[in-house]
Amino acid sequence: MGRAVAFRAGQTVASREDVMPTYQYRCQDCGESFEHAEHVAEHATVQLKCPKCGSEKIAHAPAPFVAKTSKKS
Template identity: 50%
Template sequence: MPTYEYRCEKCGEQFSRMESISQHGRKRPACPKCKSVKITQMLSSFYAKTAKKT
């Protein structure tokens, strides 16, 4: 089962979830920290490439 990386647009929390292909895209996970559904999915390579210090 693939793991998807997400980042919350609201509080900046980063989290990963294991989802099956069929499960993925059907329902959007909520941020474990603030429960916001305003999240962005990150690909691992994308994440590594764009990791920047703020």
């Protein structure tokens, strides 16, 4: 409990632990990219399969909106 999540930009307005953020994944076998909404607590243990080829070699893809926060002066 109370463990900080790695991302910040992906959080929605209500930054609580009961939100369902959408994670981005990519299949390492066929390269299929897909999204999966899952509970924060569930994210650590969730077992996903590629919706296209059924492979379990799924890599967590960094969310595209987590960009470098370049300070504009």
